[in-house]
Amino acid sequence: MVFTPSPRRLAVSTYHSPYAPKYAPQPHFHGITPGHLFKAGTVAATFGISAGIFALFFFSEVPRVRQDILQKVPVLGEYYDRRIPPEDNPF
Secondary structure, three states, X not given: OOOOOOOOOOOOOOXXXXXXXXXXXXXXXXXXXXXXXXXXXXXXXXXXXXXXXXXXXXOOOOHHHHHHOHHHOOOOOOOOOOOOOXXXXXX
């Protein structure tokens, strides 16, 4: 005896509890939602800003970086001014 499935399908719907959360479909691209992009962008921006600040202060002793970038910061500009006073210059 061979079992063959019936060609008729039973109309059975999935049970949805009235107490379950009502999820609305979100727009996505291959499963990446705008919320995921916002979180990833925030983390990437934080790492990028911290890496930029590190690089700026790591290269702060390079004269070109000091003159072109760091001396133009309003509060810290005088700190990075490395001019030799005339009385200390032996020439």
